[in-house]
Amino acid sequence: MATETTRPVLRVDIKRPQRADARRNFDALLSAAREAFAEKGVDASLEDIARRAGVGIGTLYRNFPTRQDLLSAVYFGEIEELCLAAEEAADLPPWEALTTWLRRFVAYVATKRAIWESLNRESDSFQEAREAMYAAGTPLFERVQAAGEARADMSIDDLLRMVSGLTGCNFVDEEQRDRVLQIALDGVRAR
Amino acid sequence: MATETTRPVLRVDIKRPQRADARRNFDALLSAAREAFAEKGVDASLEDIARRAGVGIGTLYRNFPTRQDLLSAVYFGEIEELCLAAEEAADLPPWEALTTWLRRFVAYVATKRAIWESLNRESDSFQEAREAMYAAGTPLFERVQAAGEARADMSIDDLLRMVSGLTGCNFVDEEQRDRVLQIALDGVRAR
DNA sequence: ACTATAACGGAGGCACCCCTCCGGTATCAA
DNA sequence: TTGATACCGGAGGGGTGCCTCCGTTATAGT
Numbered sequence: 001m002a003t004e005t006t007r008p009v010l011r012v013d014i015k016r017p018q019r020a021d022a023r024r025n026f027d028a029l030l031s032a033a034r035e036a037f038a039e040k041g042v043d044a045s046l047e048d049i050a051r052r053a054g055v056g057i058g059t060l061y062r063n064f065p066t067r068q069d070l071l072s073a074v075y076f077g078e079i080e081e082l083c084l085a086a087e088e089a090a091d092l093p094p095w096e097a098l099t100t101w102l103r104r105f106v107a108y109v110a111t112k113r114a115i116w117e118s119l120n121r122e123s124d125s126f127q128e129a130r131e132a133m134y135a136a137g138t139p140l141f142e143r144v145q146a147a148g149e150a151r152a153d154m155s156i157d158d159l160l161r162m163v164s165g166l167t168g169c170n171f172v173d174e175e176q177r178d179r180v181l182q183i184a185l186d187g188v189r190a191r
Numbered sequence: 192m193a194t195e196t197t198r199p200v201l202r203v204d205i206k207r208p209q210r211a212d213a214r215r216n217f218d219a220l221l222s223a224a225r226e227a228f229a230e231k232g233v234d235a236s237l238e239d240i241a242r243r244a245g246v247g248i249g250t251l252y253r254n255f256p257t258r259q260d261l262l263s264a265v266y267f268g269e270i271e272e273l274c275l276a277a278e279e280a281a282d283l284p285p286w287e288a289l290t291t292w293l294r295r296f297v298a299y300v301a302t303k304r305a306i307w308e309s310l311n312r313e314s315d316s317f318q319e320a321r322e323a324m325y326a327a328g329t330p331l332f333e334r335v336q337a338a339g340e341a342r343a344d345m346s347i348d349d350l351l352r353m354v355s356g357l358t359g360c361n362f363v364d365e366e367q368r369d370r371v372l373q374i375a376l377d378g379v380r381a382r
Numbered sequence: 383a384c385t386a387t388a389a390c391g392g393a394g395g396c397a398c399c400c401c402t403c404c405g406g407t408a409t410c411a412a
Numbered sequence: 413t414t415g416a417t418a419c420c421g422g423a424g425g426g427g428t429g430c431c432t433c434c435g436t437t438a439t440a441g442t
Contacts, residue, residue: 019408019409019410020408020409020410021408021409022409045398045399045400046399046400046401047398047399047400048399057400057401058401058402058403058404061400061401061402067400
């Protein structure tokens with residue numbers, strides 16, 4: 001389903017370089033950045049990223065003139081995947097579809113701190129990512145509400161902030177995180 | 192009630208200096224630090240704090256040899272107040288007592304980022320603060336559970352992490368924060 | 383008033399980060 | 413093979429923060 005999607009697109013036009021050596025560096029930088037951002041959040045040191053990639057700092061700046069460019073290149077793809085996951089879940093019954101997607105959402109957020117931060121920072125370029133996530137989640141949530149299985153006095157914004165808040169803080173272990181999340185979602189259910 | 196409490200004490204023994212000028216600086220540092228920590232979180236720059244206090248960096252280090260010493264001096268007092276609030280709420284009916292205290296808890300956490308961080312960091316000296324908070328909240332929560340008004344399969348640790356998670360992330364406004372918190376607490380209620 | 387000394391404050395060494403600039407190098411088309 | 417050039421890397425200047433050290437100053441007891 002939806003192979004030729006017209007979903008609001010997250011366009012990043014940082015072009016992969018032409019020359020072979022340049023392409024190698026470009027890719028190394030991307031994966032080093034993915035690693036560093038996941039580990040230290042969006043404030044990870046750019047010099048550290050260049051080091052991890054085994055590349056000079058100059059090369060980093062040539063490919064990604066600003067920190068935002070690098071962040072975008074790394075994360076917009078992943079958020080895109082999240083949006084796709086929402087479409088895939090659409091076949092399930094309303095409540096399962098929603099929780100399935102949220103589970104996926106949580107899995108992402110837990111490891112990729114930047115996604116979480118993108119929900120919590122006031123930044124233009126993150127705005128776009130946030131909107132894409134909301135657009136993806138809204139149909140799922142509205143379906144649940146239409147089925148009378150979730151309280152009507154709640155928005156997707158409420159829901160995602162709730163889930164991301166619970167995901168963004170430390171728990172003793174995964175088991176506790178799931179349990180607490182489950183409890184909070186119980187509050188979302190219509191009674 | 193409990194004027195001569197034997198509650199686990201948060202002891203900080205950084206002694207206020209003897210000489211008049213030293214005492215002035217000590218106090219100025221404390222309030223500058225309170226301000227800076229609230230504003231920028233526990234990572235606020237020590238040099239900035241000294242500047243705000245109108246004092247040399249050396250003076251800061253003389254009074255508070257480590258960042259932890261300063262943090263402790265600032266926050267343990269406030270956490271102590273939080274614990275007192277729990278005792279005061281004890282007169283109310285179980286569920287109200289708990290939510291009254293949690294409301295207080297939220298009010299603190301929202302403005303004092305360090306308290307929130309103290310729940311989310313792995314640090315020895317915060318451990319102590321965390322334990323004090325837990326000790327204060329446990330009676331309230333257990334009372335609610337005993338009254339059958341909260342689900343039994345949840346601990347005070349679960350509850351506080353849930354609340355602090357929801358408090359620690361941004362909401363559009365206070366109203367949304369309260370609404371979402373209310374929804375999550377609905378999930379805590381026994382059905 | 384005078385002095386012993388507690389307390390001051392900021393210069394300075396070290397570390398890290400950001401970003402620019404440019405001499406050197408690897409690539410690729412001819 | 414070779415030359416034009418796209419691309420490299422890191423030195424270096426500017427900024428901030430941490431913490432120590434020590435010459436200078438204010439205080440308090442006599």
